[in-house]
Amino acid sequence: MNIKILGCHSATPRSNFHTTSQLVELKNHLFLIDCGEGTQVRLREEKVKFSRIKNIFISHLHGDHFYGLIGLINTFKLLGRNVDLNIYGPKGIKEVIMLQIKLSNSWTNFKLFFHELNSSKPELIFEDSVVRVNTIPLNHRVYTNGFHFQEKEGFRKINFDKVKKLKIPICDYENLKNGKDFINEENKKIKNIDLTLPPDKSLSYAFCSDTAFYPQIVNQIKNVDLLYHESTFLNEHKELASKTLHSTAEQAAKIASLANVGQLMLGHFSTRYKNKLLFIEEAKSRFENVVLAKEGETYKI
Amino acid sequence: MNIKILGCHSATPRSNFHTTSQLVELKNHLFLIDCGEGTQVRLREEKVKFSRIKNIFISHLHGDHFYGLIGLINTFKLLGRNVDLNIYGPKGIKEVIMLQIKLSNSWTNFKLFFHELNSSKPELIFEDSVVRVNTIPLNHRVYTNGFHFQEKEGFRKINFDKVKKLKIPICDYENLKNGKDFINEENKKIKNIDLTLPPDKSLSYAFCSDTAFYPQIVNQIKNVDLLYHESTFLNEHKELASKTLHSTAEQAAKIASLANVGQLMLGHFSTRYKNKLLFIEEAKSRFENVVLAKEGETYKI
Numbered sequence: 001m002n003i004k005i006l007g008c009h010s011a012t013p014r015s016n017f018h019t020t021s022q023l024v025e026l027k028n029h030l031f032l033i034d035c036g037e038g039t040q041v042r043l044r045e046e047k048v049k050f051s052r053i054k055n056i057f058i059s060h061l062h063g064d065h066f067y068g069l070i071g072l073i074n075t076f077k078l079l080g081r082n083v084d085l086n087i088y089g090p091k092g093i094k095e096v097i098m099l100q101i102k103l104s105n106s107w108t109n110f111k112l113f114f115h116e117l118n119s120s121k122p123e124l125i126f127e128d129s130v131v132r133v134n135t136i137p138l139n140h141r142v143y144t145n146g147f148h149f150q151e152k153e154g155f156r157k158i159n160f161d162k163v164k165k166l167k168i169p170i171c172d173y174e175n176l177k178n179g180k181d182f183i184n185e186e187n188k189k190i191k192n193i194d195l196t197l198p199p200d201k202s203l204s205y206a207f208c209s210d211t212a213f214y215p216q217i218v219n220q221i222k223n224v225d226l227l228y229h230e231s232t233f234l235n236e237h238k239e240l241a242s243k244t245l246h247s248t249a250e251q252a253a254k255i256a257s258l259a260n261v262g263q264l265m266l267g268h269f270s271t272r273y274k275n276k277l278l279f280i281e282e283a284k285s286r287f288e289n290v291v292l293a294k295e296g297e298t299y300k301i
Numbered sequence: 302m303n304i305k306i307l308g309c310h311s312a313t314p315r316s317n318f319h320t321t322s323q324l325v326e327l328k329n330h331l332f333l334i335d336c337g338e339g340t341q342v343r344l345r346e347e348k349v350k351f352s353r354i355k356n357i358f359i360s361h362l363h364g365d366h367f368y369g370l371i372g373l374i375n376t377f378k379l380l381g382r383n384v385d386l387n388i389y390g391p392k393g394i395k396e397v398i399m400l401q402i403k404l405s406n407s408w409t410n411f412k413l414f415f416h417e418l419n420s421s422k423p424e425l426i427f428e429d430s431v432v433r434v435n436t437i438p439l440n441h442r443v444y445t446n447g448f449h450f451q452e453k454e455g456f457r458k459i460n461f462d463k464v465k466k467l468k469i470p471i472c473d474y475e476n477l478k479n480g481k482d483f484i485n486e487e488n489k490k491i492k493n494i495d496l497t498l499p500p501d502k503s504l505s506y507a508f509c510s511d512t513a514f515y516p517q518i519v520n521q522i523k524n525v526d527l528l529y530h531e532s533t534f535l536n537e538h539k540e541l542a543s544k545t546l547h548s549t550a551e552q553a554a555k556i557a558s559l560a561n562v563g564q565l566m567l568g569h570f571s572t573r574y575k576n577k578l579l580f581i582e583e584a585k586s587r588f589e590n591v592v593l594a595k596e597g598e599t600y601k602i
Contacts, residue, residue, distance in 0.1 A: 011379055014342060015345065037339065037369065037372045038314075038338065038342065041314050041315060044316065062405050063401075067368075067372045071338040071368045074364040075312075079313075090404075092400075096397070100364075100397055103394075103443075104362045104443060105442060106364070142405060
């Protein structure tokens, strides 16, 4: 699973700082999370093939998380896209996108599906053979969800030493991968566990932005391999964080610690801070394995 | 009068090409025309003081001319603006902006006035002591206006050689500038024309984008000092221009010639053309005094 950061700053875009947007790549999937103004340019800069994006998850309807969506949809249309597009986001997102399409008389030549969200409880919003995506209801000034990506358990892996030794025919490998036992010509059963190895660990990622310190999410994100948690502020602006329902680096680290995650990634930085290393320093007092989101970087889970 | 080009490309923004947006500076005024996605970043790059922009004119509701407007308004709010903002644009613009403000619960802390347009005839939409702004109805796929800026005639200028020779008191200069005659102590009238010089020529600018070749505008833009006219295409794509209701460089030059303008500026280029000098070459066959819009440049009238 790869996480590519397109933008990880809060509030307003600048020449060198972009508002929230990131890509989650998992097997054949390329999910886009949030779409601040200028995301389409960031996607071009990172040479992302537009047609690979089939599902866009929008956390909330503040501008720094979704003002780039209508432009991206419009560009998809202008480039002649014919692949379906699914958009998951708060109730209201369909009305605002469709109103702009209507006013510009720029109807898409691809199918555009909206999945509007308004539940205050976690919901399964996407599932296929590869991955499950659940919402993580957060605590912000408007209705906001994080997203939890849980890779499904893969197939068992053939233990080649064993199958070769026992001369298992290749045509039986698929059954073995699916967990079935093997019956040989003498009608003797060989247990699956003696011919295969466990599947790779299935990976998980939780994206949590924007939110105040909100321990209610801990149970849902328990043990994820990577947690992206917003840290708009440092502790020196704790009151501002509290007032605007954002988090500090220390609060993000507390959540990471309570949820026993593998790694914490901090993002959604206020542009007021010149030295981002202070975020790491502050978080490390509570949780050791922490990295800063950096625009243009890809993080492998 | 200064025209600063923030973006002059069509359709979709790129890293190095921006969609339509420009500033018209005239005395105390700084008017913004159109606001494609990323305009707020372009304004920052050009170090424009946001609070100087009090009037924004939107030609039409295609994305490359207005998707940056909501982000700009939101940034004005985040920066604590307290100066009124007036927006002139096609009917529907208020609904789409207000819906987004409502959904994000981000009400402005400054007064926001919408002046919605739907007339198919030229309208006076702004007037003060300095300038008159009229719409120029254009011919495009959706309701579209250009904008005609006509500076008002200034005050007469004191002829210092004459007034000093005749010892006219300084306190009478204002009356002279306003065209009044002077009565001296012997009750003798000295005509204003003998004490003053004519005011500077009042300047005019016409912005025409997007539009098909549309000679109906010629009367309205007759003799303007500078005409910005879209030339999305070259003649080699004349049929595409005709189909999409855009113009070629030659068609823009024909309009400039018919209207006897001082200078023609070409813009709204399709990014398919690598060599922009071809636009100049094509236009010069019809009209000599032509320049290319270039992002970041300021053109003095």
